[in-house]
Amino acid sequence: xxxxxxxxxxxxxxIWNLSFGFFGVQIVYTLxxxxxxRIFSTIGADPNNLSFFWILPPLVGLIxxxxxxxxxxxxxxxxxxxxxxxxxxxxxxxxxxxxxxPNAGSFNFSVASALMFGAICVTLLDMSSNMAxxxxxxxxxxxxxxxxxxxxxxxxxxxxNASSIVAYLFPFLFxxxxxxxxxxxxxxxxxxxxxxxxxxxxxxxxxIQAMLTVKEMPPGEYALYHEPVARDDKTSFLTYLKKAPRxxxxxxxxxxxxxxxxxxxxxxxxxxxxxxxxxxxxxxxPEYQAAGNWYGVVSAAMAAGAVAWAxxxxxxxxxxxxxxxxxxxxxxxxxxxxxxxxxYMFILSYVLIGVTWSAMMALPFTILTxxxxxxxxxxxxxxxxxxxxxxxQIVMALLGKVFMxxxxxxxxxxxxxxxxxxxxxxxxxxxxxxxxNGKVRV
Numbered sequence: 001x002x003x004x005x006x007x008x009x010x011x012x013x014x015i016w017n018l019s020f021g022f023f024g025v026q027i028v029y030t031l032x033x034x035x036x037x038r039i040f041s042t043i044g045a046d047p048n049n050l051s052f053f054w055i056l057p058p059l060v061g062l063i064x065x066x067x068x069x070x071x072x073x074x075x076x077x078x079x080x081x082x083x084x085x086x087x088x089x090x091x092x093x094x095x096x097x098x099x100x101x102p103n104a105g106s107f108n109f110s111v112a113s114a115l116m117f118g119a120i121c122v123t124l125l126d127m128s129s130n131m132a133x134x135x136x137x138x139x140x141x142x143x144x145x146x147x148x149x150x151x152x153x154x155x156x157x158x159x160x161n162a163s164s165i166v167a168y169l170f171p172f173l174f175x176x177x178x179x180x181x182x183x184x185x186x187x188x189x190x191x192x193x194x195x196x197x198x199x200x201x202x203x204x205x206x207x208i209q210a211m212l213t214v215k216e217m218p219p220g221e222y223a224l225y226h227e228p229v230a231r232d233d234k235t236s237f238l239t240y241l242k243k244a245p246r247x248x249x250x251x252x253x254x255x256x257x258x259x260x261x262x263x264x265x266x267x268x269x270x271x272x273x274x275x276x277x278x279x280x281x282x283x284x285x286p287e288y289q290a291a292g293n294w295y296g297v298v299s300a301a302m303a304a305g306a307v308a309w310a311x312x313x314x315x316x317x318x319x320x321x322x323x324x325x326x327x328x329x330x331x332x333x334x335x336x337x338x339x340x341x342x343x344y345m346f347i348l349s350y351v352l353i354g355v356t357w358s359a360m361m362a363l364p365f366t367i368l369t370x371x372x373x374x375x376x377x378x379x380x381x382x383x384x385x386x387x388x389x390x391x392x393q394i395v396m397a398l399l400g401k402v403f404m405x406x407x408x409x410x411x412x413x414x415x416x417x418x419x420x421x422x423x424x425x426x427x428x429x430x431x432x433x434x435x436x437n438g439k440v441r442v
Contacts, residue, residue, distance in 0.1 A: 005224050007145035015148065017213040018139050019156045021087060021132075023163040024206025027199040028094050028129045030167035032057070032122070033266045034299055035102070035195070038292040039188050040118060041270070041283040043104060044111040048409055051267050051400020056119055057126035058263075058393035061386055064130045081216035082142070083135030090132030091207035097125040098200040102193040105186045114186065130386075132207070137382055139214065141369045142222065150314050150366050157310040157361040161354070163202075164303035170195035172293040181293060185284050191293070240380055245371045248381070250431040251364050252388035257425035258327065258360050260392035261334060261418035265353065267400060269337075270295045271411035277343035294343055298350040305354030306361070313362055323363050324429040330356025331422035337415040356422060364388075367432065 010018075040053050076082050104118035137156075144152045171191045175181040179191040217225075274280050274291035282288055309326065316322035333352025340346055365382070372381055400414075407413040 004226065007143065007225050009148060010144060015144065015152050015155055017210075018143065019152065019159055021206050021210035021214075022156050022159045024091075024203040024210075025094075025129055025133045026160045026163040027167045027202050027206075028098065028125065029133070030164045030299075031098075031170070031196055031199050032101075032125060032129070034168055034296055035171070035192055035292075036122065037267055038270050038283075038289075038295075039102065039104065039192065040115065041288075042183075042188050043114045043118060043186055044283075045115060047271060047281070047411065048401050048404045050271075051263075051397045051404070053115075053119060053122065054263055054267050054400070055394055055397040056123045058390035058397070060123055060126045061130045062390035062394070064127050076219050080211075081214070082222075083138050083216060084211060084214060087132045087135045087207060087210060090128040090130070091203060093128035094125060094132065094203060095200050097121050097128065098196045098203070101125060102188045102196045105188050111186065134383065134386065137365060139216065140365075141372070141382065142217065142226070146370055149369055150362070153362045153366045154310050154314055157313075157358055158307055160361050161303040161306040161310065161358065165300045165307070166202075167195070167199060168296040168300040168303060170198060171296050175293055181289050182286050189289060240384060244381065244384070247367055247371045247432060248385065250428070250433070251367055252385065253431065254323070254327075254425050254428045255360075255364060255388035256392040256395075257421045257428060258356065258392075259389050260396040261330075261421040261425075262357070262360075263393040263396040264400070264414045264418040264421075265334070267397070268411040268414040269299075272337060272415060273298070273343070273346060275410070276337075276341045276412055277346065294346070298346045301347045302350035302354035302357065305351035306358035309355045309358040310362060313359065319363055319367055320429055320432055323359055323432070324426050326355050326359030326363075327422050327426045327429065330354075331419045331426070334415045334422060335419035338412045 036053065037050055040050065041047065045053065071086075080088070101118060101121040104121060105114050107114070107117070109117060140149065140152050140156070171181070171189075174194045175191045179189075179194050181189050181191045183189045270288075270292050271281065273295050274288045277294070278287040278291040280287040280291070313322050313326075316325075330353050333349045333354075333356070336349045336352070337346065340349060364385075368381070368385055403414060403417060404411070
């Protein structure tokens with residue numbers, strides 16, 4: 001086989017078009033992560049069991065994303081391309097669930113049935129959003145050369161966090177505009193429902209934009225730049241893991257502590273803010289629902305901090321430095337949540353946490369795809385790498401009740417656990433080896 005060509009530089013506009021769909025898909029993720037605990041607590045979930053509902057999203061991602069990666073590596077539709085059919089299908093399914101999930105408590109179900117219905121909706125929503133999100137990561141690996149990948153993933157990080165700002169503020173904004181922020185016991189307030197409906201409209205617009213503007217390479221052109229993937233390849237996922245570059249495992253270790261920490265943040269933020277700043281643990285109280293809105297505000301601040309930090313990441317001389325510094329700043333942010341009782345001071349805590357989030361969105365996939373340059377099974381590896389996001393969330397979701405019981409149900413304490421996890425993550429970053437030119441040694 002001849003030497004593979006180097007992918008040409010892309011125009012800035014093209015790189016933004018490749019990534020713009022992240023804005024819509026991230027709206028779904030943000031509404032899910034910011035509202036999930038609030039929705040299930042409002043329906044009637046026991047706070048000590050709250051983390052169990054967070055097992056479903058990463059469990060679905062663990063199963064779905066490697067298969068999406070493998071299938072899209074081996075398919076081509078002359079009309080829709082390689083990755084885009086999954087974007088379209090995922091967007092359609094997500095649209096239906098965006099209507100059903102916030103209404104889980106509105107169908108006169110028993111508490112147990114409403115929680116079960118909500119759990120099914122969460123499972124389908126995460127499956128569909130995973131199906132839509134992963135192709136965008138793969139398209140960057142397909143079309144963007146090594147020199148431009150840091151910029152491309154920084155653009156993705158910017159769009160992810162910009163959309164997060166919008167979605168996080170939705171409940172607070174719609175309450176300000178007159179939507180009811182309280183409802184009968186067990187029913188999710190209108191402020192949350194309207195947020196999901198508007199998010200659905202944005203998702204549809206972004207899916208249409210991506211389908212019209214993203215141009216994938218046909219198989220013949222793709223083969224000039226990437227190792228071919230045999231359509232009859234029966235290589236098992238275990239075999240791929242055995243052949244994975246060293247950086248797959250070292251960055252994956254860092255991922256474990258980062259995503260475990262953020263699972264705790266998503267699960268217990270509303271409860272921690274309600275306890276420390278609003279003086280309540282009762283999900284039926286107006287104060288608790290106000291705390292839910294305020295979590296959206298501080299999360300928007302977190303996303304704003306992430307957007308600003310994303311602009312600074314390319315200025316660091318090495319991935320290792322930017323990665324470790326980002327995680328250390330986030331650890332301070334997590335730790336401060338335990339001690340704060342003024343609702344406005346939480347804004348600073350979450351800005352610091354946003355620094356870590358920004359690095360998590362940009363650096364791991366930059367490092368990994370550089371190590372996989374020219375690899376014909378990049379979709380499989382990116383799908384498998386998603387396990388480093390899913391597994392730590394599953395582990396921490398399972399351990400959530402253990403920690404909550406040990407801490408007497410005091411939700412702010414979970415942020416100390418998160419801070420410790422990020423501190424360990426900082427140490428793990430130094431296992432990731434980089435060459436002088438920033439390319440990972442494998």
